[in-house]
Amino acid sequence: MTLQQLHYIIEVARYGSISEAAEKLFVTQPSITTAIRNIENEFGIEIFSRSAKGVETTNDGEAFLCYAKQVLEQETLMREHFFGNHSTKKTIFSISSQHYSFVIKAFYTMLEFMEPPHYTIDLVETQTREVIDNVASGKSELGILYLNDNNTTVLKRIIESNDVEFLEFAALRIHVILSANHPCAKLSSICLEDLMDYPYIVYFQGGNSNYFAEKTIDRMRFPKNILVNDRATLEELIRHSNCFTVGPKILDCECRDKQIVALPLNNEQFVQIVVLRKRNIQMSEMGKRYLEALKNVLKEYIN
Structure with a gap:
């Protein structure tokens, strides 16, 4: 060879x-x-x-x-x-993740401490299966997704069969995310039954099993569904309509125009955020820096 x-x-x-x-x-x-x-x-x-x-x-x-x-x-x-020439050394790093704002926040927090003047970094927001595949194939050093009671058994089996291990990072409470002008935005307590008349937005998973769904609530529970591919589209639809979605809360500092609010579900449902990495492969220094940044950022989302 x-x-x-x-x-x-x-x-x-x-x-x-x-x-x-x-x-x-x-x-x-x-x-x-x-x-x-x-x-x-x-x-x-x-x-x-x-x-x-x-x-x-x-x-x-x-x-x-x-x-x-x-x-x-x-x-x-x-x-x-x-x-x-060490002054021009490149640092290569790649992350794949589901569509979470805290992933981005940890990323730009890490960038503040980057020293090399030249480097290449990939930050990929994508579908659940591709997050796993990218880590398994070595395209990404780290992958970030969630586990809950419905998908844990299946996803763990898929992850481990690809010679990938996962690190449990934080349990985050699930919120309903909707416009500040939404009819349900002023409710003191919100449950799924309150939302049955409104369109539910979920991320497209390419026809994959429900175990790969990025949202914890099955979209088939709701008569109206909208499938999107990226976070910007989801946020714009929520901002300007009565659509809603579910997921970890959006912090006030992330709502630049204060038109989006996050209300906790009254069933106190949680998801476990996990980090995937290839088994028996030494983590890079940049990977370690990113995980430290992610750990600190996630503290802001725990309530």
């Missing part, structure tokens, strides 16, 4: 095509094909499945890519340490 072979394999996975990877790398297709075959023979696995449309990474291939990326990242860090 050589570093060049690992580089070839990573580029093929990136483009989903041996010919396109060869073009980008300025090498011949047979060179890449031979490198892939040699690695597959050495490890006794199939990294890619071939079809007329190109190549797709197999399950073994996803695991291999995770380790290959770590090897190449370590090689880059070693070269930078001994040969590079």
Whole structure:
């Protein structure tokens, strides 16, 4: 196994095509094909499945890519340490999460203490399954999502089967989030029955099982549903209509125009916020910094 072979394999996975990877790398297709075959023979696995449309990474291939990326990242860090200019060293870090404001707040809190003048960081708000997959494949060092009584058993099994572990960070009470002008906004106590006449907004999960739903309340309980893909759309709909959603509370400082309020459900339902990380992989310094920032930020959301 050589570093060049690992580089070839990573580029093929990136483009989903041996010919396109060869073009980008300025090498011949047979060179890449031979490198892939040699690695597959050495490890006794199939990294890619071939079809007329190109190549797709197999399950073994996803695991291999995770380790290959770590090897190449370590090689880059070693070269930078001994040969590079430390004033231009890049720091690479990636987080995948469900759509939570505290994830962003911890992120920009961490940025205040970033020292390198050049770095690349990925912050991905996405669907539940992709959060797990990104951590499992090594695309993200950390993933953030929630567990509750309905999804814990299934999600734990999926997480652990992907060689991923989770750290329990905080139990947050569930709130109803709606416009300050919503007819229910002035209620002293709010329950789900009060909301049956209004549209319930949930995040689209691509047809996945209800166990992947980002909202704790099943949307099928409500006759009116709106599915959205991003947090900005959700907040704008709430701000300008009688739609509502549920989730951890939104802090007053996050409601820039004070048009959104968060009322606790009277059933005192809670969710457990968890952080996912690849099992037996050493956490980066930036990962440790982020978790410390997240721990401090979550204290503001506990009530």
